[in-house]
Each structure stands twice: as C-alpha cells, then as structure tokens.
Amino acid sequence: MRKRRSIPYQWLAVIAGVSLVLTGCPRETPEPSEIVARVGEVYLTRDVVKELIPENLPQEKKNSYLQKLVNQWIEAQVLVQAAQKEGIQLSPGEQFQARWVELDMLGNKYAEQKIGKFIPVTETEIEEYYLTNQEEFKRDFAEVHLVHLFLEKRDRAIEKDIRESESLLEVIEKNYLDQRATPLLEPNGDLGYVVYDHLRPEFQRALRNRKTGEIIGPIRTNDGYHYLQLLDRQPKGSIRSLEMVRQEIVARIKTRKRNQQLKKLIESLKEKTPIETHFNHVNLN
Secondary structure (H helix, E strand, O other), X not given: OOOOOOOOHHXXXXXXXXXXXXXXXXXXXXXXXXXXXXXXXXXXEHHHHHXXXXXXXXXXXXXHHHHHHHHHHHHHHHHHHHHHHOOOOOOHHHHHHHHHHHHHHHHHHHHHHHHOOOOOOOHHHHHHHHHHOHHHHEOOOOEEEEEEXXXXXXXXXXHHHHHHOOOHHHHHHHOOHHHOOOOOOOOOEEEEEEEHHHOOHHHHHHHOOOOOOOEEEEEEOOOOEEEEEEEEEEOOOOEOOHHHHHHHHHHHHHHHHHHHHHHHHHXXXXXXXXXXXXXHHOOOO
C-alpha cells in the first residue's frame, strides 16, 4: 500500500526550531503576557510561536509540539549565546548558508504569489501520465488487499454477524469496531494493499490457498483473535490500478507544472535584472 508522503510533525518542529534561533527581541522587552520563553536578554514571543504551529496539526498534538519547539529554541539560544561570549563567529561560507534559508523562503513566497497555489490537472493528463509511465507503478512484491478485525476476546454475537455476512468491513462498521482502539499496529478495517511477505506468519499461513472474498478466522495469536477478508491478490510485477496511484500522479503533475512555471518566471526576471558572472575570479586549483 503506497501512501502519500508528507513532512512528519517532528521534522516540522526541528525546522521551526532552527529558524527560531534568529527570532526574538534582544533589545526591546515585550509585554510580560507576550513572553513564551526568555534566554538571557532574548525573548520568544507568542505571535512568533503561534505562527510556527501548523494549522493542520491535531489539537491533541499541539501542546507537545509547542513544548518541543520552545525547548529547541532554548537549547539553541543557550549554545548561540555561549558562542557569542567566546567570540566564535560563522565563516563567510557559513553565513551564506544561514542567509540562504531566508533567501529561499522569501523567494518561494514571491513565486507562490505570482504562480498561485491552484494548479489544475485534467483527467486526460492523469490518464496519459499513467499510460506512459507504467514502469513506475509496478509492484516490487506480491500484495494482498485485506480487511482486518481484531478482538481481544471471542465475542459470540460478532462471530454470528461474521458467519452471516459476506463483508467483514460491514460487520466492523455495524459494531463500531473501527472506532475501537487496539494495542496492535494493524487497525480494524480496510488495510488496503499490503505486502504479503510483511504480514505476520500466522496471517500468511491462514491466507494460503484462500479464494478472494473469503472471510478467514478466528486466527489465534498471542494478542487475541483476528479475522481477515481477502479482497484481492496481486503478484510481483503487476501494475497498480489508476485509482490506487491517482493522487500520486496528480502530485507529480502539479510539481512538474509548478517547476515549469517557476522556470518561466525566473527567466523573465533574469531578462529585467542586471546579472554578471566572473567564474575566472575563482581559482579551483
């Protein structure tokens, strides 16, 4: 099962923490109610912190994110201020790298305003990309499409529902079992396509020679009891369906279009801007 990739919240905290080193009010003392943290005479204020907490961050994770962000800022400031007291400075190359972060952010903000966030992708473009890039969507391993149900103890009423149903997912949703927390990595519900060799040995044995659509179980493990419904099998080397990779294709097309628009924008700006290069001034020997 292939998932869209995103930046984990812990990495966002690291990125924000690094940028916060240069943030604060070393000269002006903010109002006490605005201060989130202080190191020496440098302050971290509420408006800065609120801006750096991602809007899409779940509410239950915001407090831990805030604490991590502030702690990283404090640790960075302690080191920076100690270095400043001892006269340690960045080299010209290191200063350039630090400045590059700001340049990159400002340039991206300008490009976003000029290009816009909305980049349309048509169904024809999606289908053409899929047909011309089949190799990218080949399975590296055999996969199975599974629905999974876990019960810590056997439940006769649920077992009766399973025997009388052709859909394990319907039984799960009917009994709200998809909303029940379990101690396992495998959630209750549709697991999508998963690599067969990555399954528990008990699951692999239970799935051997089974027909698609079949509900299998109960499978006894040290955790409790499991039920599986095999919805599909796909061998190694088979091509993932368009619906499985649609969002991935859309993201790739948007990235390609944005890069093309960005290149045009940069070229147009170059034509209006005096630019010189003197590579001969650098001796690389």
